[in-house]
Amino acid sequence: MGDKREHILSAAEELFAEKGFDGTSVRDIAQRAGVNLAMISYYFGSKEKLLESLIEFRAGYAYGILDELNKDESLSPWDKVDRLVDFYVDRIINNLRFHTIMWQESGGRSDEIKNRTIAIKLRNLEQIVKIITDGQQKKLFRQVDIPMTVGTIMGTISYYTQSKTYACVSLALQENLDDKQYTQRLSTRLKAHLKQVLRAHLDIRNETGKAKEQK
Amino acid sequence: MGDKREHILSAAEELFAEKGFDGTSVRDIAQRAGVNLAMISYYFGSKEKLLESLIEFRAGYAYGILDELNKDESLSPWDKVDRLVDFYVDRIINNLRFHTIMWQESGGRSDEIKNRTIAIKLRNLEQIVKIITDGQQKKLFRQVDIPMTVGTIMGTISYYTQSKTYACVSLALQENLDDKQYTQRLSTRLKAHLKQVLRAHLDIRNETGKAKEQK
DNA sequence: GTTTAATTCAAACGTTTGTTTAATTTTGTG
DNA sequence: CACAAAATTAAACAAACGTTTGAATTAAAC
16 A cells, blocks of 8 residues: 555655756646545645655665675775765665755755755764774874765765766767666766775875975 | 846845745745836746846856966966865855856756756866866876866865755854854865865876775 | 445645736936 | 836736545445
8 A cells, every 4th residue: 555655755756856846746746656636635744744755765775884884894994985985876876866856955945854854964974984084093094074075975976966968968978878878877987086086085195295295 | 227137136046046946936036126026027028037147147257267267377287276176165155046056957947047057067167177187288187087076076065055054063063153154164174175185186196006005 | 234444536725826917107318 | 398118016817836625436344
């Protein structure tokens, strides 16, 4: 019976990501989900509570993965950073629609929803802080602004997943790629770039002082 | 008489950034601008054309600055990168509202507006490509993915300008900062971080191979 | 098989939306 | 002052919005 609920949730996810929360009508959602208009109020109470349910439905997953990664003592901090990048790129690209909503609504107008999205972000931030401070204690990573570094990872990915058109043109990809090929290439490119950036950024041997001399 | 037009434009800018395009009604705009409802259709034709006018009104400024920076031969590529960072952080933070709109609408639903925002992004991208390739030819910068590097700069800034609440909490700033203090601290922190990242990322001595050995 | 609860539906609710109308006021020009 | 063009207004428009209603249908329980 949760079947119909999930149909509505995934229709809403698609549409919110395509056209934004305000740009999507409950009639749009009902039509795409193939249910009667009134079922949305019946199941979720209101359009806004539907969005809250959607966030609840999708979140909570990332935390588990990151927690596991953190506890794995067989991996070096460098390995963990690489896996972190792989995880986030894959996750965002494979849940592009949901991520677009999270991004848009964390600056949005409903306090309830804003707080929820921010809480999710903070929870994930904590895990990454652990990975990097661990690398610092092991004298592999240098001193960096950790929350900003997280912003660099997430921001870079978000920047290139906001607009397929811009991504294709600026990355000089063919414009008529189907979605499978497109996400595959974007993913590869993002992972390689972020790993390169983080390797240079975090490496304890690349002290800030050194680079300054060169100027 | 362009006075009233500009009143409407800046009211619209505020509201679009606060509540999104769809979340803002023309009545909201008219009220904040202190003009009659009908004046918006009278001056701009429609709500959508108002947004186009707004983009036209604000864009085109960045290009000039970047062009000047590029042509300045007294600056080393390292200096140019630093100034680039200063410029973008200041510009985005001081035009936060407009930037939020640009960001939201480049993935938006109107093709006309989407194309315009993408064109502006591409024009700016070109200028940055020049700066970095110049540094590469002078054997100061190593080989990097340039469009991705631009995405890292813009994405990091965008990530931290999307939500004041998240920024305050994650960066461990006091939550009750007034806007002046908040933007000042955010700006300083963003600039320092991005310069550090780019110094390590671009420096020709930080070859990818070296970092790999350490693992 | 009857009764009760959960589900589905078409229709309508009252607002709010973007835009237009037609009358009025203000402005600029000869 | 007179006259035409531009600017401004309140009112109204049809369409779309989120939500509710109450009857009809299906499913579950006894």
